[in-house]
């Protein structure tokens with residue numbers, strides 16, 4: 001089974017190829033994008049390396065590519081200035097040239113970091129995404145947002161740099177820990193919540209099939225997610241407007257991640273689970289969305305085993321002002337005012353600019369944050 005979703009970006013257009021058995025066929029897919037000397041650097045992490053990188057290297061080499069593999073430590077800590085310096089140095093040590101290819105083979109951490117390194121290495125080289133987590137297959141490998149975190153916030157240093165190709169092999173999800181699968185599910189249900197009620201209803205019924213890695217369920221979940229993201233990115237590549245909808249739950253979520261210090265204690269998908277629940281509850285509290293939609297959305301997030309409240313993240317309460325200070329660093333902020341993605345109902349999100357911090361602060365106190 002192979003499904004191809006095009007991302008229509010003119011001279012930077014590319015395909016997202018979703019299927020099974022893709023790693024063994026990667027060479028055939030990647031070859032047309034390599035320059036004459038057919039050289040590529042595969043960037044991966046130790047977990048993905050252990051399970052899958054040998055097969056990828058064999059497939060690329062069979063197709064005639066010269067392959068070097070760079071293995072980085074797993075975890076969000078790698079998506080940092082230190083991680084970027086280390087990766088850049090490794091690429092330079094290989095004497096990778098401008099015409100060579102970087103292959104990001106891993107989850108969102110590897111995709112965001114290797115993509116950013118590709119954007120700035122020798123002022124820009126091409127890269128290909130081969131995402132290995134559900135989260136990366138449905139979200140981070142598509143759309144060209146690349147970045148690193150800093151202690152001041154999430155993805156604050158980065159670039160838009162589109163991949164030349166995305167290859168999503170559903171088979172590699174077999175080795176993904178259950179916690180990571182749930183993280184990916186947060187970004188899957190995000191698409192239903194922000195713009196497709198029918199998909200949301202299907203997910204309500206099929207959450208366990210997706211989490212049990214049923215192939216047919218994964219095909220639909222990944223396919224619909226990528227289709228929605230590709231359509232939005234093609235219309236608004238650099239987030240001048242509608243692309244901000246893909247940030248549902250992220251202004252809340254990124255602030256919580258920053259307070260938690262970007263480590264294993266809270267993963268991005270989990271922060272997005274809490275953040276989307278808060279976006280629904282805040283919208284309901286502001287009279288923008290029916291209360292029963294907030295209850296239903298939160299129940300659907302919870303059904304995947306994701307957290308939906310601050311108390312589930314940390315027993316020590318978060319400070320409301322500290323969270324709001326992080327929100328001020330959000331890339332959607334304009335003229336010092338906060339922008340949020342809020343909801344009118346399940347399946348209809350909108351961008352709310354100039355959100356007043358006073359009701360937001362009051363809301364965070366009702367969520368258990370301290371004053």
Ligand SMILES: NC(=O)c1ccc[n+]([C@@H]2O[C@H](COP(=O)([O-])OP(=O)(O)OC[C@H]3O[C@@H](n4cnc5c(N)ncnc54)[C@H](O)[C@@H]3O)[C@@H](O)[C@H]2O)c1
Pocket residue numbers: 045046047048051074075076079106107108109110112132133134135136139140141142143144145146155172173174175176177180183184187268269
């Ligand atoms: N660029 C974007 O548009 C975008 C979108 C969403 C998220 N993100 C970013 O993505 C990151 C989160 O990505 P993630 O959730 O994929 O985390 P991740 O990259 O840290 O991967 C999660 C864990 O799973 C392991 N792993 C990956 N694939 C595996 C496999 N097939 N089998 C076994 N283990 C495997 C990794 O080693 C890691 O320990 C965050 O930094 C987030 O900000 C970016």
Ligand SMILES: O=C(O)C(=O)C[C@@H](O)[C@H](O)[C@H](O)COP(=O)(O)O
Pocket residue numbers: 139143145154155187239243244246247250331
């Ligand atoms: O692709 C997008 O646009 C998104 O917002 C997708 C998000 O899931 C993702 O976490 C993204 O990295 C957040 O972007 P940021 O601009 O808020 O850092």
Ligand SMILES: [Zn+2]
Pocket residue numbers: 139187250268272
């Ligand atoms: Zn996200």
